[in-house]
Amino acid sequence: xxxxxxxxxxxxxxxxxxxxxxxxxxxxxxxxxxxxxxxxxxxxxxxxxxxxxxxxxxxxxxxxxxxxxxxxxxxxxxxxxxxxxxxxxxxxxxxxxxxxxxxxxxxxxxxxxxxxxxxxxxxxxxxxxxxxxxxxxxxxxxxxxxxxxxxxxxxxxxxxxxxxxxxxxxxxxxxxxxxxxxxxxxxxxxxxxxxxxxxxxxxxxxxxxxxxxxxxxxxxxxxxxxxxxxxxxxxxxx
Amino acid sequence: xxxxxxxxxxxxxxxxxxxxxxxxxxxxxxxxxxxxxxxxxxxxxxxxxxxxxxxxxxxxxxxxxxxxxxxxxxxxxxxxxxxxxxxxxxxxxxxxxxxxxxxxxxxxxxxxxxxxxxxxxxxxxxxxxxxxxxxxxxxxxxxxxxxxxxxxxxxxxxxxxxxxxxxxxxxxxxxxxxxxxxxxxxxxxxxxxxxxxxxxxxxxxxxxxxxxxxxxxxxxxxxxxxxxxxxxxxxxxx
DNA sequence: CGCGGACTTGATCTGTCTCAAGTGCCGTGG
DNA sequence: CCACGGCACTTGAGACAGATCAAGTCCGCG
Numbered sequence: 255x256x257x258x259x260x261x262x263x264x265x266x267x268x269x270x271x272x273x274x275x276x277x278x279x280x281x282x283x284x285x286x287x288x289x290x291x292x293x294x295x296x297x298x299x300x301x302x303x304x305x306x307x308x309x310x311x312x313x314x315x316x317x318x319x320x321x322x323x324x325x326x327x328x329x330x331x332x333x334x335x336x337x338x339x340x341x342x343x344x345x346x347x348x349x350x351x352x353x354x355x356x357x358x359x360x361x362x363x364x365x366x367x368x369x370x371x372x373x374x375x376x377x378x379x380x381x382x383x384x385x386x387x388x389x390x391x392x393x394x395x396x397x398x399x400x401x402x403x404x405x406x407x408x409x410x411x412x413x414x415x416x417x418x419x420x421x422x423x424x425x426x427x428x429x430x431x432x433x434x435x436x437x438x439x440x441x442x443x444x445x446x447x448x449x450x451x452x453x454x455x456x457x458x459x460x461x462x463x464x465x466x467x468x469x470x471x472x473x474x475x476x477x478x479x480x481x482x483x484x485x486x487x488x489x490x491x492x
Numbered sequence: 493x494x495x496x497x498x499x500x501x502x503x504x505x506x507x508x509x510x511x512x513x514x515x516x517x518x519x520x521x522x523x524x525x526x527x528x529x530x531x532x533x534x535x536x537x538x539x540x541x542x543x544x545x546x547x548x549x550x551x552x553x554x555x556x557x558x559x560x561x562x563x564x565x566x567x568x569x570x571x572x573x574x575x576x577x578x579x580x581x582x583x584x585x586x587x588x589x590x591x592x593x594x595x596x597x598x599x600x601x602x603x604x605x606x607x608x609x610x611x612x613x614x615x616x617x618x619x620x621x622x623x624x625x626x627x628x629x630x631x632x633x634x635x636x637x638x639x640x641x642x643x644x645x646x647x648x649x650x651x652x653x654x655x656x657x658x659x660x661x662x663x664x665x666x667x668x669x670x671x672x673x674x675x676x677x678x679x680x681x682x683x684x685x686x687x688x689x690x691x692x693x694x695x696x697x698x699x700x701x702x703x704x705x706x707x708x709x710x711x712x713x714x715x716x717x718x719x720x721x722x723x724x725x726x727x728x729x730x
Numbered sequence: 731c732g733c734g735g736a737c738t739t740g741a742t743c744t745g746t747c748t749c750a751a752g753t754g755c756c757g758t759g760g
Numbered sequence: 761c762c763a764c765g766g767c768a769c770t771t772g773a774g775a776c777a778g779a780t781c782a783a784g785t786c787c788g789c790g
Contacts, residue, residue: 322631324631324632324634324635326635326639326640326728326729327728327729327730328728330639330728331639332634332635332638332639334631334634334635345624345627346624346628347624347625347627347628352628352631352632353631375613375617378617378620379613379616382616382620385623385627386583386584386585387585389583389585389623389627389630390584390585390590392627392630392631392634393560393562393572393590393591393630394562394590395634396562396570396572396630396633396634396637397562397564397570397572399634399637399638399688400570400637400685400687400688401564401568401569401570401688402564403777403778404777404778441736441737442736442737442738443736443737447638449638450637450638450639451778451779452778452779452780453736453737454737454738454739454778454779454780455777455778455779457736457737457738457739458738458739458778460737460738461738461739474736474737474738490564490565490566490568491564491565492565641745641746642745642746679768679769680768680769680770681768681769689746689747690746690747690748691768691769692746692747692748692749692769692770692771693745693746693747695768695769695770695771696746696770696771698769698770699770699771712768712769712770
């Protein structure tokens with residue numbers, strides 16, 4: 255009962271590309287997992303950390319994807335961050351975690367106990383740099399949640415998955431080239447919970463984007479973008 | 493033309509209380525401005541940093557309040573964070589700032605040049621601890637922006653201004669005691685931009701809360717809360 | 731082949747936005 | 761001292777984006 259999605263097999267491999275591109279401003283010294291703590295693995299959809307759990311360790315994503323989310327007492331869920339390779343979580347202001355963490359894909363993590371972490375300023379600096387990038391992503395997402403329309407949210411979301419378009423990464427924005435393919439790697443419900451919408455609105459927006467030719471897809475999480483500029487212009491950010 | 497609000501004189505003094513309580517989980521070693529960089533001052537509403545400015549320094553709030561915000565090309569604004577004493581800003585993933593910063597009140601800041609900052613791991617650790625707290629606040633705010641109703645947003649906002657109710661601060665939650673007074677220190681428009689609402693909706697919500705007796709006020713930014721529990725129950729968070 | 735879960739689509743409802751007047755407050759000048 | 765103007769805020773009426781409720785449809789799997 256852990257295998258209930260029809261998520262593509264290639265998702266995990268391709269998955270890194272999107273989020274890593276977004277959140278890796280400069281893939282400089284830190285090869286993820288280099289200065290490893292203990293490695294741990296989780297199955298897809300496994301709960302890594304619950305809200306309120308003792309925040310006794312810091313995790314770095316080595317492979318796969320992780321979502322951080324919060325719940326309201328009545329069950330409303332907000333996905334706060336979607337993490338890819340190199341991203342960090344588990345740090346909280348107090349001794350308990352303020353968010354829950356779940357494996358979006360099968361995932362490999364480096365786990366650093368709080369004690370290790372506190373003693374190792376080199377490690378701390380590395381994670382610190384990482385957090386700065388995540389900080390900016392969070393700022394961007396607040397803008398999305400507070401001020402963007404459904405269409406802008408969805409197009410922004412898709413645009414973020416395109417490697418090398420936001421991050422100062424490798425591949426250049428590809429002027430008018432051939433269609434770009436991206437793997438969403440998230441269910442419609444997850445996308446909805448991330449973008450602060452309902453699943454129906456997300457679905458309708460995808461359909462509308464397809465109808466108007468901005469995107470194309472057969473399987474619903476393998477999207478082709480014939481013209482990136484056109485997509486960008488719908489994000490509200492330019 | 494810098495003096496155009498009818499903001500209360502006491503605002504600045506009392507201002508710290510609210511946000512500091514929220515974002516100071518443990519007022520331990522760091523007396524703000526202890527390990528000072530160069531001190532700088534800004535008048536109320538002065539622009540400290542624009543989006544896209546060179547991120548050459550890190551700032552710590554010594555006295556007063558600062559807002560961080562982002563703009564969309566068409567003018568929509570989202571206030572990302574409201575900072576009080578001890579909070580930190582200016583760190584970005586890349587070399588330019590991803591947000592703009594404005595003085596919410598007359599403000600005193602400690603400015604640390606990037607070079608200073610990079611060489612001083614003690615300083616970095618101190619700011620790092622701070623950022624963790626701000627990180628959690630950002631998470632909470634994402635939940636608010638993505639999943640809460642207008643009424644829940646406004647009550648959450650007011651509740652956050654109450655010193656010692658969220659942070660593990662001094663004053664205990666005050667069971668059924670006398671009315672608590674808080675100073676909002678933000679205009680309706682600022683509140684709207686922070687909560688992802690329009691000014692009219694914020695105004696209407698305040699009026700409705702007053703009508704129903706949850707809050708009381710004469711000047712619109714000096715709010716009394718006769719019964720905090722009642723307010724809390726409207727935040728959606730409990 | 732038929733079941734179940736994820737997704738899509740349609741019809742309707744509603745919370746929030748938009749547009750448009752107010753109202754109240756404060757500072758200015760007659 | 762009071763009329764006046766400006767600005768922030770409030771209030772109302774109506775429009776609309778997105779939510780909700782309710783069927784479908786698609787597709788992988790047993």
